[in-house]
Amino acid sequence: MSPLFEALLTAWPRLLLVAAVAFVVAEAWRRLALRRGVLDVPGHRSSHAVATPRGAGIGIAVASALAIALWAPQGTERSAVLVGGLVVGLVGLVDDLRTLPASWKFAGQALAALPVAIALPLAPDGLPIVLPPVLATAASVAMVLLFVNAWNFMDGIDGIAAWAAVAVCASVLVVAGVGGAALVATIAMALLAACLGFLPLNFPKARAFMGDCGSHVLGLGLAVLVLAAPRVEGAAVAMAASAAFLVDVLGTLALRARDGEPLASAHRRHLYQLVTRSGYSHARVTMAYAAWMLASGGGMVMAQQAGLDAIGAGLILFATVSAWWWLQRHFSSHLKERGQW
Template identity: 85%
Template structure:
């Protein structure tokens, strides 16, 4: 058993506290949102049919931030993570109250990425090359923006964003051993506990949506897991477990650009949206993504134990892209045949 899994078992009272904070804050927000009309009203591009309170991901943001503040080693890096996470959550919460223009939202996300880009430039041990400091910081900022927007775009059906984060954090905890993982562990455990506390309100039938506040906080925290990893093996597991989300977001972006669509406009072309439009329930699609991401994460962990991480990384990338491409074409063809495209 991983030493960090043992720590997870011994730390259950603290994890339970974090989960409880996430649940209580999210439930309090649900009641406030119902009174104030902070609702996600379904439209023609929505995946839900009932007006639902949004922004309850503030519970995830508060609970995971509390865990990092209490458990992470004090210092400038921890402070940078807390500052960036706070900015990301505030930008998301502002968008939950009143949708921001895409350009302003991106500026806010960039400001959130800057503290971490400076404190954690992309340079895990084991990378065969070293980037100059400015490029390493730029790469870190780009990674944060990728994860934040990936979780933001993929948070469209019940439970999918929170369950995906649970899978990534669990996969990382399986390999994040040693003193160098002092920041990775509290971030992963904080996000894991916060998501588990939030999920009873969001799955299998959503009573609340996490909104941009929650998806920003999750994407930001998961990017930190990659950037704070002391070894490339830990970062590789985080990326492998996240591959289904990342490929879906980037692949859909490419397809929409190819078709001349306005990229900032709302759409329903992500694979999970195609699946629900084809008749599959939110719960089935969410669990399919969980199984997909878990297989990628566990496969990478097992490959590392066998010393085959490079081969496994290539296989995960190839399998994820291939599966996404085939399923996307399958569901698109099915919807067109039914006249629902």
């Protein structure tokens, strides 16, 4: 019996509890949001057509925080993750209730990243370059900000952010037992269960959106899967599984900068937006991303088992960037030909 199967067999009552808490809290918030008018009203850049309650990702935040507080190994790292998650979740929740200026929102994200970076500087065993402490801490802050904003920006169609997180967590759990990564395994299981509990409200047809509260907490938690990995192999799997989101965000940012667009303004140029605007359903695009991310994470695991770590990482990055570039150009051209750009 594999270590992963044994761990899941032992942990399934806890996972069910986490999923149930996520669902109950998210559903309670959905009903409250309907009564109080906390709604995401569709605009000309929206991917949805019906005003929908937002902020229900508080269910993910509460459930995952509860699991980490109860079952993660005690220590500075756990406390830092909980404090960072609390801050970034509150920043997101405030933005869900009343839109924050972009500068304030980014400052709140950076404040949340700081305790995580101090407790978990980027220094897994096997990293080719040993960074000085100050640079390792700065790299961790950058990693948290990258993941938080990636999940925030990519949370634009039904289920995509939650299913993507499930794909990353599932990939990480395959290797989480390597090197005694108890904190990584606990956080991966907590996020996976919380997302599965939330998804009935968000997929295949959203009755509630997770909002910034949920996407912020997911982003921070997934960044911790990279930063808390004892060895570079575990961090590489988390990065490989997340590559489709990270490449989409960074690539789209680069294209918008090239075209002189205001980077803080709303837009619909992410690949998933181009595909849905071309007529594909939210569900199909969401599951395509989840499959893409599972394949990348699984491919990285197989490359490591074959002793081809660096080659595998390079091939996955090349394949992800190439696929994103080709698909982005294809669907952009398609929309321009139809006069829908």
